[in-house]
Amino acid sequence: MSGVFMNLEQEQGAHKPSNNRYITTPIYYVNAKPHLGTLYTTLLADVFKRWYQIQGDQTFLLTGTDEHGQKVAEAAEKAGMSPQAFVDQLVPAFSSAWDHYHIGYDHFIRTTDPAHMRAVQGWLQRLIDSGDVYKDTYVGWYDQSQEAFLTEKDMEFRSGEEVPYSLLSGKQAIKVSEESYFFRLSKYQERLLAWYQSHPDFVVPHERLQEVISFVSSGLKDLSISRRTLTWGVPFPGDEHHVTYVWADALLNYVTGVGYDETGCSATCQQWWPADIQLMAKDILRFHAVYWPAFLMASGLPLPKTLLVHGWIKVDGQKMSKSIGNVVDPVQLAEAYGVDAVRYYLTRYLPITQDATFSTGDLETRVTTDLVNDLSNLVHRTLVLAQKQSLTKLSGPYAWTEAEQQLKVDIQQSIGAACKEMERLYLHQAYAEVWRAVARVNSYMHEQAPWQVLKTDEARFATIIAAVCHSLALIGAVVWPVMPASMERLFGALGVPFVPGRDMRSWICNGAWDLSFVLTPTAPLFTRLNQTKEQTMEEKKEAVPTTADATANQISIDEFVKVEIHTGTIVSVSDIPNSEKIYQMQVDLGALGIRTICAGVKKHYSVDELTGRRAIFVTNLQPRKLLGVMSHGMMLMATDADGVPTIVAPADGVPNGTRLK
Known part of the structure; x- marks a missing residue:
């Protein structure tokens, strides 16, 4: 390991001011427009940045696009365009979507940026010089959709088939055999495990860290970090026949985005690195929790404080996917809501x-x-x-x-x-x-x-x-x-x-x-949505009662006046054991006092949503025991077009205990 690497590793971010907060999103692959999942990750990063801002911290939020790799090259060829022209037309969809959502990013990095590419080449050359990168031949399975080389743990052979399926994508792998440069990942297995042990908050939620520990403990093999059969990527230093493996190129953006250059971590880089929070979805955790820290260890750079890993967003119970056709467009969503x-x-x-x-x-x-x-x-x-x-x-x-x-x-x-x-x-x-x-x-x-x-x-x-x-x-x-x-x-x-x-x-x-x-009066911060819903002919039909039915449902005025209906405020709400539908509420009914009233609205309202709400109650019903709780009244509800119960509330100024007439 070179002296530069060793010194930086020992300092472990010593030059970074304590009130500098650095947050990153993954850089997003440009083979599709932004979707709800990419918005979610980016939004969380923006919320954390703003949270640190109101505490007086200096902040830096990095996002951007991952533009190299085989999938991009193939998509560009299919479109009849050069790869550079192809990605140039796609990138604005990301930056404009983030601007639309008021994402306060400080730098939008592209892996095709010349400065980034030069920094990647300088970094690789130093790893070659230190002996952490060497040339050999790779023979094995490859997941083309994920642009990932597969280990035994990443694939499965299904009954009667000779070609395995990638557990990363669920798609069949392809067999490759080619000359490649390798990173000595196996060299860092024990150091990674020691890091996980001493830094239990390195991955949040914690159960995700256990998945990483299990993977690393089962044994690491050296990682192929170049491709000979591809031309669209960062040229490998000293070998014109190779380009850099897309993940080795992409991961380095987290430091090149704050000033890491072809000579190493500049003074600006040291002001921000290591990152405080690096956000990502769970499907790319391994690249960030195994490969990325190993790269940093080999480079003498401090490791990020926390990798924050969220799950997938499902629509209709399935992960969003172009092939399924359930991708949600963020801009259209904002325009609607x-x-x-x-x-x-x-x-x-x-x-x-x-x-x-x-x-x-x-x-x-x-x-x-x-x-x-x-x-x-x-x-x-x-x-x-x-x-x-x-x-x-x-x-x-x-x-x-x-x-x-x-x-x-x-x-x-x-x-x-x-x-x-x-x-x-x-x-x-x-x-x-x-x-x-x-x-x-x-x-x-x-x-x-x-x-x-x-x-x-x-x-x-x-x-x-x-x-x-x-x-x-x-x-x-x-x-x-x-x-x-x-x-x-x-x-x-x-x-x-x-x-x-x-x-x-x-x-x-x-x-x-x-x-x-x-105080200055202003228009309401939010207003009710004007919902235009498609309805089937069946839903549009109104059930018109026959004359006999209508007459049968009529009551006299003398019967009606027996029903006592009062206004009240829900003071507190608690669960009823073993009930998935019913809450127990304490309701302030003014002169009638505070009563226990049960309501079957648990599936539609949370405790917080009910507490403090005003509503209308029938107050002279005979007490009724529900799951061991005696209810002394009933809350009146309406239902919307979807059949969802909605609280009916009295107007402001009407005190608790007022009887409706």
Whole structure:
């Protein structure tokens, strides 16, 4: 190993400032347009970048395109174009899609960039000089679709067939025999295992690391890193008959993108490398968790802090695939539902820990429940109430009561829990905690009923509005990484300066309620989707009751007035053991007190979505025991066009316990 390599390895990122945060996405293969999976990875990277920004850290986000390899060469030939012209026409689809989604990348790298290609050649030459790369002959199986050489662990022979199938793609492998340059991967087996052992957070989720350890423990063979039968790639240094194996070329982008050049890791490179988070889907984990760290060890470069690995996004239960025809176009999705709505849904409801199912139906439901009902209505209601009272400016000192102090504590607990989940890199769980805070503010709003207070106590009314505004400002800061455009509108409406890059760490953690506000009414942050759904003729037919049926269903006015229907607020929600459908709710019915009422809405509403919601209840039904829980009433629901239960809520200003007549 050369002296340059050894020194850099010993320093292990010593030159990198502690507040420099470097995040990467994979570079995406240009054989197809961006799809929901590539958007998801890129979006997560952008959310992490923005999260670090609101903590005052310096950030660098790298994304780009992988443009070399056999598949690209074949596609270009089929299109009657040169490979370079072919990739040049495809790359803008990626950069424009990321711009459309407000992805704040700092550099968009292309593996055809001359600087990158020179850096790859310089890197390979140093590995040749150190003895970590040598020439030999490769004989074995190759997965053309993945551009990967296969080991015994990567393939299976099926009954009666002599050609194996790749476990990487499910496609048949091809037999190759050619002269090749090899990287001494086997030399680094024990060092890799020692690294995994000493750095348990190297791969998140942790179970993915166990898969890597199992693979490496079973034995590593040296890796072919050149192709003689291909011309479209980085020319191998010193041998005009070879080009660099696409993965050896592609992986180096993570350092060339921040200044690694033909001489090694420059001063700029050392300011950013090693990466803090490298994001990817699970199907390319091996390349990043085995080959990439071995390359870095051989080069004397520090290893990245964490590889964050998410599952596949499935549509109709299947992984997205062009051949299946279930690929979702990100730009069309944004045009239909809005950029921030899609950003929120993917971040909050697609867990990184497992494969996730995407459906536009669920997206529509979450937009309505979370963004329209929970957040947008809360903001709009607050601003409209303030406007009606000509309340435009709020400033301290504030006369907080016990109710506001408790609200602050509850909000801070939820935000604190969200911060801990962010440290674990579990975005979906972090924003579930944030929405607990949103629900708590809604609950406070209902409890304090400022629409009633304004009639008798203007000072108290202003205090309530100020408490809601403080809560919204804090929530807005934490949600900004996910929905930047919408939250900047929120800050504009609150009259609170918001500067991305300013250190908000202490404010987020301590939540000092001493802000001043200049309130400006604004259009709702989110509105209900205008859904145009195709229906079959069967669905369009209305069941018109016969005269006899209609008469049979009629009741007298005397019978109707016996039914007592009241407004109420759901104070708390809990699961009922062994029930997949029913929640147990505590409902504040005003003068009627707090009652236990059960509702079979578990498949359609989460605990957070119900807590703090207002609804309408039948209150004089005979008590009924459901799975051991006595229910003292019934929540009235409507159903939408898809048959999904929807809560019917009273208008603002109608107090709990009001009887409907």
